[in-house]
Amino acid sequence: MSTGMSDDGGFAGVSLLELFKLEAESHCAALTEGLLALEKSPGDTSAVEPLMRAAHSVKGAARIVGLDVVVTLAHVMEECFLNAKSGKEALSAGRVDQLLRAVDVLAEIRAISESELATWTNAQAGRIDTLVAELKAPVPAVSAKPAAAVAPPPVSEPATPTAANAPAAASPAPASEPRPSAVPREAAPTAETSGASVRVASDVLNRMLSLAGESTVEASRMQTLRVLSDNLRARERAVETGLESLRERVNESKRKAARDPGAREQSDEQIDAWLATLGAETGRLRGAVVEHSTRFDETMRRVEELSGALYTEVLRSRMRPFSEGASAFPRMVRDIARQLNKSVEFVMIGGGVEVDREILQKLESPLTHMIRNSLDHGVEPAEARAAKGKPPTAIIKLIARHQSGMLVVEVQDDGGGIDPEAIRRKVVEKKMVDEATAAKLTRQELMEFPFLPGFSTKQAVTEISGRGVGLDVVMSMVQAVSGTITLESEPGRGTRFVMRLPVTRSVLRAALVRIGGQLFAVPLARLHRVALVAREDVTPVQGRQQFTLDDQSVGLLRASDMLGGAEPPTDKASLSVLVIGGRNDDLCGLIVDEVCGEEDLVIRPLDARLGTVAHIAAAAIRADGVPVFVVDVDDLLRSVKQSLQEGKPLGVAAKYVEAQNASRRRILVVDDSITVREVERQLLQRRGYHVEIAVDGKEGLNALKAGKFDLLVTDVDMPRMTGIELIRALRKEPRFAELPVIIVSYKDRQEDRLAGLDAGANAYLTKSSFHDDSLIRMVEDLIGAPV
Amino acid sequence: MSMPAPDISGGAQGTGAESANTDALLRLLDRPVSAADLRSAADDAALPADTGERGRIGIVLFGLEGETLALPANFVRRVTPFAPAVRIPHRSSGVLRGVCNVRGELVLCADLRRVLGLAPRETEDSDALRTMVIGPASASWAFEVDALHGIGRINPDALAAAPLTVEHSLGAFVIGLTEVEGRAVTVLDGERILAGFRAALS
Numbered sequence: 001m002s003t004g005m006s007d008d009g010g011f012a013g014v015s016l017l018e019l020f021k022l023e024a025e026s027h028c029a030a031l032t033e034g035l036l037a038l039e040k041s042p043g044d045t046s047a048v049e050p051l052m053r054a055a056h057s058v059k060g061a062a063r064i065v066g067l068d069v070v071v072t073l074a075h076v077m078e079e080c081f082l083n084a085k086s087g088k089e090a091l092s093a094g095r096v097d098q099l100l101r102a103v104d105v106l107a108e109i110r111a112i113s114e115s116e117l118a119t120w121t122n123a124q125a126g127r128i129d130t131l132v133a134e135l136k137a138p139v140p141a142v143s144a145k146p147a148a149a150v151a152p153p154p155v156s157e158p159a160t161p162t163a164a165n166a167p168a169a170a171s172p173a174p175a176s177e178p179r180p181s182a183v184p185r186e187a188a189p190t191a192e193t194s195g196a197s198v199r200v201a202s203d204v205l206n207r208m209l210s211l212a213g214e215s216t217v218e219a220s221r222m223q224t225l226r227v228l229s230d231n232l233r234a235r236e237r238a239v240e241t242g243l244e245s246l247r248e249r250v251n252e253s254k255r256k257a258a259r260d261p262g263a264r265e266q267s268d269e270q271i272d273a274w275l276a277t278l279g280a281e282t283g284r285l286r287g288a289v290v291e292h293s294t295r296f297d298e299t300m301r302r303v304e305e306l307s308g309a310l311y312t313e314v315l316r317s318r319m320r321p322f323s324e325g326a327s328a329f330p331r332m333v334r335d336i337a338r339q340l341n342k343s344v345e346f347v348m349i350g351g352g353v354e355v356d357r358e359i360l361q362k363l364e365s366p367l368t369h370m371i372r373n374s375l376d377h378g379v380e381p382a383e384a385r386a387a388k389g390k391p392p393t394a395i396i397k398l399i400a401r402h403q404s405g406m407l408v409v410e411v412q413d414d415g416g417g418i419d420p421e422a423i424r425r426k427v428v429e430k431k432m433v434d435e436a437t438a439a440k441l442t443r444q445e446l447m448e449f450p451f452l453p454g455f456s457t458k459q460a461v462t463e464i465s466g467r468g469v470g471l472d473v474v475m476s477m478v479q480a481v482s483g484t485i486t487l488e489s490e491p492g493r494g495t496r497f498v499m500r501l502p503v504t505r506s507v508l509r510a511a512l513v514r515i516g517g518q519l520f521a522v523p524l525a526r527l528h529r530v531a532l533v534a535r536e537d538v539t540p541v542q543g544r545q546q547f548t549l550d551d552q553s554v555g556l557l558r559a560s561d562m563l564g565g566a567e568p569p570t571d572k573a574s575l576s577v578l579v580i581g582g583r584n585d586d587l588c589g590l591i592v593d594e595v596c597g598e599e600d601l602v603i604r605p606l607d608a609r610l611g612t613v614a615h616i617a618a619a620a621i622r623a624d625g626v627p628v629f630v631v632d633v634d635d636l637l638r639s640v641k642q643s644l645q646e647g648k649p650l651g652v653a654a655k656y657v658e659a660q661n662a663s664r665r666r667i668l669v670v671d672d673s674i675t676v677r678e679v680e681r682q683l684l685q686r687r688g689y690h691v692e693i694a695v696d697g698k699e700g701l702n703a704l705k706a707g708k709f710d711l712l713v714t715d716v717d718m719p720r721m722t723g724i725e726l727i728r729a730l731r732k733e734p735r736f737a738e739l740p741v742i743i744v745s746y747k748d749r750q751e752d753r754l755a756g757l758d759a760g761a762n763a764y765l766t767k768s769s770f771h772d773d774s775l776i777r778m779v780e781d782l783i784g785a786p787v
Numbered sequence: 788m789s790m791p792a793p794d795i796s797g798g799a800q801g802t803g804a805e806s807a808n809t810d811a812l813l814r815l816l817d818r819p820v821s822a823a824d825l826r827s828a829a830d831d832a833a834l835p836a837d838t839g840e841r842g843r844i845g846i847v848l849f850g851l852e853g854e855t856l857a858l859p860a861n862f863v864r865r866v867t868p869f870a871p872a873v874r875i876p877h878r879s880s881g882v883l884r885g886v887c888n889v890r891g892e893l894v895l896c897a898d899l900r901r902v903l904g905l906a907p908r909e910t911e912d913s914d915a916l917r918t919m920v921i922g923p924a925s926a927s928w929a930f931e932v933d934a935l936h937g938i939g940r941i942n943p944d945a946l947a948a949a950p951l952t953v954e955h956s957l958g959a960f961v962i963g964l965t966e967v968e969g970r971a972v973t974v975l976d977g978e979r980i981l982a983g984f985r986a987a988l989s
Binding site: 518562563564565604607609610613614615616619621625626627628629702705706707 | 871873874875876877878885886887888891893894895926978979981982983985986988989
């Protein structure tokens with residue numbers, strides 16, 4: 001293996017088969033669920049449609065990855081559903097059985113590695129052929145109830161259609177023509193989204209149960225409080241009545257005394273007696289109030305404790321050990337290493353680290369790609385290692401740990417590493433940056449480029465990594481869970497991918513600080529120190545402000561310069577300073593308005609639509625309900641250091657992409673299959689076009705309305721809004737009347753073509769156009785070169 | 788068959804009846820779509836055209852800068868007491884206000900005034916302020932309105948076209964004009980508003 005990843009394009013990681021498997025997985029789940037539901041209510045033709053779509057998508061995706069047996073199987077499945085939908089053949093239990101077995105075959109493929117695939121296909125050919133034959137044949141009469149199978153066609157129409165009601169039945173149809181299946185389609189997502197199940201460790205569940213039990217008991221204790229309150233109210237009423245009657249009697253005795261002064265003394269005595277009674281009653285009331293408030297405090301404390309404990313347990317139930325998500329890797333490394341004739345040891349560190357199950361799930365595929373990548377392009381064969389004086393067995397390490405409220409996952413290898421100079425050459429070669437700029441790029445900046453789309457131009461197809469989809473896909477997967485990924489490499493010594501992921505909804509201890517008038521949370525673990533610095537202690541050194549902390553010079557910067565907002569108040573004698581950095585870094589000081597205290601915050605990921613927000617790691621909701629952003633200290637530190645060095649602009653790579661995208665021709669790709677989307681995106685992006693994607697017609701339409709595009713490439717069969725509906729909708733709007741549109745579909749019958757062109761498409765291609773350059777040619781015909 | 792529109796925007800905020808009204812309305816708006824709702828919508832769509840009931844849609848009426856605006860009810864996820872937006876560093880701009888806390892969920896918050904090009908005016912009654920959440924669960928948006936005016940039912944096919952005098956920027960978001968209980972109402976296009984909000988992200 002050569003040391004330069006750029007030469008052999010070693011960064012292309014995600015194989016198409018991997019994508020196919022991901023896609024098959026979701027479709028298998030939908031198929032199984034839908035089939036089981038259909039079995040219960042066979043007459044529901046609206047439920048057949050999603051199944052048809054799923055089978056169709058599997059067929060298309062399988063065709064792209066060249067799994068012919070699956071294409072055939074999915075095709076007959078689709079036929080079955082088609083027949084069921086058109087009412088030609090009701091789905092009997094026997095048929096559902098066969099279809100479920102077909103789903104099983106699809107499910108099996110998901111578990112088979114690329115290397116085993118050919119063997120598996122050969123071994124299963126007979127079984128699949130039988131299954132296909134069965135699905136093609138009429139339903140076996142044995143398993144189906146004869147009565148049901150021979151049942152006359154559904155009698156949904158009135159038995160005696162008369163001239164009078166015939167037009168009434170027909171008239172709604174044309175009116176609702178533009179949205180023929182609106183109701184069933186809207187009903188479908190509710191069925192799909194419900195019913196996700198998770199595994200919870202039984203001891204966690206037990207603790208949750210017992211806490212829930214205690215809560216119930218606690219709730220019943222509130223009954224006592226209720227009795228006490230009633231008591232309180234009764235005493236209060238007694239005092240009130242007493243007071244009222246006292247007032248009356250005092251008035252009465254005053255009147256009596258006026259008439260008969262002799263009665264005065266007697267009445268005074270009486271008043272004293274009444275006062276004493278009232279006093280006693282008031283005393284009892286006070287006692288009751290005290291008792292009530294004591295009991296109330298106790299109850300409140302217990303309820304608080306209980307709900308806190310319950311919350312913690314529920315939170316824990318979301319957590320799984322990291323090893324659970326990594327269980328497949330040892331086997332994968334072993335198999336692939338053998339196949340490549342390399343000697344590789346796989347080491348996992350931190351298998352017990354608790355990870356949010358949601359994150360764990362989403363980590364699996366990026367990790368798979370990175371590990372495969374290390375195996376294929378990172379580590380060298382034993383002889384090559386020996387020649388370099390390295391131990392013959394290479395080590396790939398997977399490390400998980402918690403660091404400052406983040407989950408950090410690393411994939412390390414001790415292979416050939418990446419030569420930054422090779423990246424620098426390639427960046428220039430690909431005209432991403434001009435030579436002068438490239439020469440100035442630091443090592444760290446260079447390491448950002450492999451993550452950019454279009455950087456990796458892998459031509460050769462290797463069996464392990466497959467046809468590359470590139471590190472940019474891994475990056476977008478990581479970003480989808482609000483994480484970041486960085487690449488470090490020592491040429492000759494190895495490569496290290498570091499992913500930093502939010503531990504979603506985990507609790508973070510944070511300092512609350514006011515910056516530019518707005519509250520922010522700073523993870524306590526990332527704070528080196530909070531300092532109050534007297535203004536006279538701040539001195540300029542070499543043109544920048546600094547102060548001295550423990551004999552160390554700490555550069556000072558206003559936090560509001562980074563995070564925006566008003567400038568900190570200048571009237572205070574001393575400055576509130578957050579000192580960050582340390583360890584291997586220089587210390588930096590951020591001047592904030594004030595430090596307001598600390599709080600436990602439940603961390604939530606930022607809205608995915610925001611992408612990454614500079615200097616912000618996550619968001620949280622404070623106890624008083626006000627949202628607060630959690631500062632990304634590492635990112636802030638980077639910017640601060642750059643700023644203090646009066647250095648270069650931030651994110652050269654990102655800026656380059658923005659500038660280039662602005663001038664490139666923009667294409668929107670709409671397809672509900674991730675496999676097809678990726679292939680199209682790749683093809684067009686490699687050509688130099690800027691490509692954005694949407695997953696169905698509806699999303700496509702919105703993207704078109706919100707953005708500016710030069711061309712639309714769309715599929716036909718999609719949920720929510722089909723390609724044909726999308727094009728019709730577009731052509732109605734003057735803005736899009738002239739927008740070039742290419743349909744790329746599996747359907748290659750003449751009537752499908754005509755329907756597409758009739759709706760207003762400029763061209764109709766079949767998905768086989770991926771294999772030659774007809775898609776690219778058509779795009780260039782319609783909108784010209786990328787730039 | 789317009790429903791009585793409970794006016795919860797009035798100044799007298801404290802009366803029990805009004806807050807009960809508010810609660811009832813909020814419960815109604817928060818209610819998940821049931822199978823029965825879907826069926827009744829399907830029945831509604833299947834009615835012959837001449838009864839005048841076919842195709843009537845529910846709308847939520849709200850006030851913004853002196854205008855009475857409305858959005859189709861199926862777009863509105865919920866209406867809650869005013870939830871202030873917190874600025875997102877480097878991102879908040881004219882339209883994108885920030886994020887706000889709507890019942891424990893953080894929702895992106897936009898400024899509908901800016902999208903519609905309405906000139907800001909002095910708010911008379913800050914107690915009447917509401918936060919409305921629209922759009923699909925995974926991509927919802929919150930925005931502030933001056934007051935909630937209740938709900939109504941309209942026939943979208945019978946809407947009057949927006950007059951030319953409507954400001955251009957607002958006109959692009961209008962489906963049409965109608966009248967609900969004597970009040971002139973401008974009915975907005977939810978999809979286009981969502982697209983306008985989304986544009987603020989880039």
